[in-house]
Amino acid sequence: MAAPRAGFGLPTRVLHWVMAFGILGTFALGAYVARMEVGLGNLWLFGLHKTIGAVLLALAMARIVWHGIAPPPGPLPGPPEWQMTLARAAHRALYALMLGVPVSGWARASASGLDVVIFGRLTLPAIAPASPAVEDALALLHRGLAWGFLAVILLHVAGALKRAIGARDGTLRRMLRG
Numbered sequence: 001m002a003a004p005r006a007g008f009g010l011p012t013r014v015l016h017w018v019m020a021f022g023i024l025g026t027f028a029l030g031a032y033v034a035r036m037e038v039g040l041g042n043l044w045l046f047g048l049h050k051t052i053g054a055v056l057l058a059l060a061m062a063r064i065v066w067h068g069i070a071p072p073p074g075p076l077p078g079p080p081e082w083q084m085t086l087a088r089a090a091h092r093a094l095y096a097l098m099l100g101v102p103v104s105g106w107a108r109a110s111a112s113g114l115d116v117v118i119f120g121r122l123t124l125p126a127i128a129p130a131s132p133a134v135e136d137a138l139a140l141l142h143r144g145l146a147w148g149f150l151a152v153i154l155l156h157v158a159g160a161l162k163r164a165i166g167a168r169d170g171t172l173r174r175m176l177r178g
């Protein structure tokens with residue numbers, strides 16, 4: 001099952017793309033629920049955001065474990081050293097944010113004092129004290145980290161497209177087809 005040294009293994013590629021679409025969808029849903037006029041008819045959207053966000057947190061942890069078992073191949077050579085350093089830093093930041101964004105959302109939801117329910121029935125333990133001041137601070141943190149996540153994702157996608165369209169060096173192809 002280990003990824004061959006020359007490319008990304010199937011589990012790594014499946015995790016990458018499932019999580020990429022999941023994260024972008026959860027971001028859009030979060031931005032929507034934070035701005036919608038809340039009513040009884042749309043409360044379930046909060047639960048959906050928390051549920052998908054919690055699944056993404058579990059997948060991020062699985063991905064980090066899998067990374068240890070089957071380390072990804074090094075980057076294809078070509079770009080100047082500063083771009084390689086930037087890409088490595090972006091990958092590290094993406095991993096930190098794959099954990100930090102959902103954990104901050106979970107903490108923010110805990111601070112509201114309401115049960116943090118996912119899948120409509122499973123109550124997660126509270127990881128922050130219930131208090132309006134803590135809730136405000138954590139809401140700011142979750143929002144800031146989520147928008148920072150989007151910024152790093154855009155940088156990462158720009159780098160991937162530059163190599164796919166500009167250099168045509170197989171970087172995108174090996175993440176798609178191995």
Ligand code: HEM
Binds near residue numbers: 056101116149
């Ligand atoms: C990768 C996972 C996640 C992403 C990308 C994400 C993204 C977002 C975004 C973009 C917002 C709107 C921020 C704004 O005001 O502009 C938001 C709000 C929120 N998120 Fe998340 N989130 C994630 C996971 C979670 C999790 C796991 C929970 C809770 C268990 C959660 C709870 C919340 C809550 C309660 C809000 C506030 C809605 C409101 O303003 O009333 N999020 N999230």
Ligand code: HEM
Binds near residue numbers: 153157161172
């Ligand atoms: C939206 C959330 C995304 C996240 C969190 C993310 C995260 C990552 C991470 C951490 C890696 C390093 C390899 C690994 O450890 O798995 C990676 C590699 C890669 N990503 Fe993404 N990615 C996202 C979206 C995208 C999108 C939309 C594209 C395509 C346009 C893309 C293209 C690539 C490519 C081509 C690589 C391989 C780079 C190499 O060969 O070294 N990613 N991604």
